[in-house]
Amino acid sequence: MTIRLENVSFRYTQGIEGFFGQEQILQNISFRIDSGEFVGIVGPSGSGKTTLIQHFNGLLKPVSGRVLIDHKDITGQKKIPGNIRKKIGIVFQFPELQFFENTVYDEVSYGPRNLKIPGNEIEKRVREAFDLLELDFEDFRDRAPFHLSEGQKRRVAIASILVMKPEVLIFDEPTAGMDFRGVLRLKSFIRSLKNSGRTVILVSHDMAFIAETVDRILCLKNGQLIFDGTKIDFFSDVPILQKANLREPEIVRLARALRQENIPVPFSITDLRGMKRFLEARLKSENSFKIR
Amino acid sequence: MIDVEDLTFSYTRETSPILKNFSLKLVEDKSVSIMGANGSGKTTLSRCLNGLLLPESGTVRVDGLDTRQKDENLKIRALVGMVFQNPDNQIVSTTVEREVAFGLENLEVPYEEMHRRVEAILRQFGLEKYRHKSPHYLSGGEKQLLALASIFVMSPKYIILDEPTSLLDPASREKILDAVFELREKSGIIPILITQFPEETLRTDRLILLHKGKIVFDEKPADVFEHEKELREIGIGVPLYFSLKPQLEKLHLWGVV
Numbered sequence: 001m002t003i004r005l006e007n008v009s010f011r012y013t014q015g016i017e018g019f020f021g022q023e024q025i026l027q028n029i030s031f032r033i034d035s036g037e038f039v040g041i042v043g044p045s046g047s048g049k050t051t052l053i054q055h056f057n058g059l060l061k062p063v064s065g066r067v068l069i070d071h072k073d074i075t076g077q078k079k080i081p082g083n084i085r086k087k088i089g090i091v092f093q094f095p096e097l098q099f100f101e102n103t104v105y106d107e108v109s110y111g112p113r114n115l116k117i118p119g120n121e122i123e124k125r126v127r128e129a130f131d132l133l134e135l136d137f138e139d140f141r142d143r144a145p146f147h148l149s150e151g152q153k154r155r156v157a158i159a160s161i162l163v164m165k166p167e168v169l170i171f172d173e174p175t176a177g178m179d180f181r182g183v184l185r186l187k188s189f190i191r192s193l194k195n196s197g198r199t200v201i202l203v204s205h206d207m208a209f210i211a212e213t214v215d216r217i218l219c220l221k222n223g224q225l226i227f228d229g230t231k232i233d234f235f236s237d238v239p240i241l242q243k244a245n246l247r248e249p250e251i252v253r254l255a256r257a258l259r260q261e262n263i264p265v266p267f268s269i270t271d272l273r274g275m276k277r278f279l280e281a282r283l284k285s286e287n288s289f290k291i292r
Numbered sequence: 293m294i295d296v297e298d299l300t301f302s303y304t305r306e307t308s309p310i311l312k313n314f315s316l317k318l319v320e321d322k323s324v325s326i327m328g329a330n331g332s333g334k335t336t337l338s339r340c341l342n343g344l345l346l347p348e349s350g351t352v353r354v355d356g357l358d359t360r361q362k363d364e365n366l367k368i369r370a371l372v373g374m375v376f377q378n379p380d381n382q383i384v385s386t387t388v389e390r391e392v393a394f395g396l397e398n399l400e401v402p403y404e405e406m407h408r409r410v411e412a413i414l415r416q417f418g419l420e421k422y423r424h425k426s427p428h429y430l431s432g433g434e435k436q437l438l439a440l441a442s443i444f445v446m447s448p449k450y451i452i453l454d455e456p457t458s459l460l461d462p463a464s465r466e467k468i469l470d471a472v473f474e475l476r477e478k479s480g481i482i483p484i485l486i487t488q489f490p491e492e493t494l495r496t497d498r499l500i501l502l503h504k505g506k507i508v509f510d511e512k513p514a515d516v517f518e519h520e521k522e523l524r525e526i527g528i529g530v531p532l533y534f535s536l537k538p539q540l541e542k543l544h545l546w547g548v549v
Contacts, residue, residue: 044461045433093432093459094378151330176458177377179329179488180529205461245463250532257549272535279539
């Protein structure tokens with residue numbers, strides 16, 4: 001499934017302009033995301049990231065420009081075809097805002113029930129989603145979504161999107177408020193989604209998380225796209241990082257400091273595991289040098 | 293000083309207590325950070341510190357005032373400011389400016405002074421361009437900034453920050469923490485920082501680590517992070533540099549890079 005934006009501009013409707021000023025939330029944005037890509041969307045708070053992703057499945061419509069899903073223009077359509085919402089799932093920042101059912105089972109199965117999928121098929125999908133997210137089915141099915149911990153809520157919200165079997169999954173700040181173990185679990189879960197051939201899009205300020213996951217980065221500032229390229233190029237572009245209120249991930253900063261000490265760390269190293277392996281190898285070669 | 297003595301707290305009778313026989317003293321000359329996995333009792337503890345939650349048994353005293361004493365409530369809230377995780381839980385006003393002024397209005401601060409303080413805070417947090425806008429139209433991160441600004445403006449003695457930066461970009465996050473620690477220098481405010489970012493705790497004098505409602509570490513942050521293995525077992529990460537410490541030390545680079 002490809003998502004293509006052509007010169008998309010957006011502001012909240014004319015009627016409330018008086019309240020919100022004249023500024024555009026998105027200005028003239030164009031790019032294309034192909035099937036199976038792993039993309040990070042970054043930028044300062046208020047730069048338009050959440051507004052942008054709501055264009056991908058027609059939740060918001062551009063004031064000018066076009067949005068094409070699989071080469072079909074959805075911009076002018078009064079009613080967004082149901083399969084687009086089904087195939088492009090968004091997990092929002094505050095999961096409790098999307099809950100309304102009394103039990104976790106009803107919450108997660110709400111989407112498929114609405115599509116009139118048979119009950120046994122629904123249960124199968126719910127179980128699969130629970131398994132993937134390490135939620136125990138018997139333990140959680142009858143619990144109240146609002147009484148779960150923040151991390152559990154987040155997982156239930158993800159499950160309720162997964163049961164729709166989307167081809168594209170978009171996560172808005174998925175690590176916010178999540179503890180270390182939760183982030184590790186999420187990281188491996190998101191990688192497994194990516195390996196199953198789905199398109200994954202992450203909106204995040206967590207640069208360490210971005211550095212260890214995506215391949216490509218789109219960076220927004222004041223509603224404009226100021227960078228579209230590989231993760232490695234992005235993290236070595238200090239002026240762009242500064243412009244976007246971002247910091248190099250710690251690991252990139254460390255790599256740069258090491259290079260200044262004449263230790264040639266490759267630019268491709270952006271995660272802890274890679275750095276550890278590199279330093280270990282370096283230690284080994286230094287030791288063998290001493291023995292000689 | 294905030295003095296927690298033998299505190300036990302549970303949300304319902306059926307469930308086991310979140311905090312049990314818990315004691316802790318927070319003193320004026322030390323800034324504090326609190327870490328722990330989701331569900332370890334951080335938020336519950338912080339809500340006991342300003343009397344939002346009351347002890348089932350045991351006592352919590354803020355500068356000698358018992359949180360269970362109803363008539364001390366206002367005094368305690370004025371002493372201990374609190375910024376919540378989810379800004380929507382605390383934003384009540386129709387414009388950004390009014391939101392910042394709300395607490396001062398309640399404290400009946402004279403108009404001129406209120407005006408001056410609101411102006412200064414709006415500028416400090418970069419919110420002046422939104423002053424007449426409804427908070428609903430701010431992004432998640434901007435709402436977090438607003439929530440912080442409206443507590444800062446009341447200049448409390450203690451400030452509890454419950455993961456206040458989880459939705460902010462890294463530069464804004466640093467700006468918030470800079471503002472907190474600048475206030476510490478200037479007016480001696482006592483930050484109590486609850487966070488999931490181990491790097492942020494390095495700014496404080498003391499790190500308290502909670503696991504299942506108990507304190508498992510209470511030392512200088514850098515000393516706590518020496519125990520990477522034990523920390524991982526209870527679901528806590530260490531700042532990146534600390535995970536690479538053995539390798540960096542052997543290469544004689546610890547403290548160099």
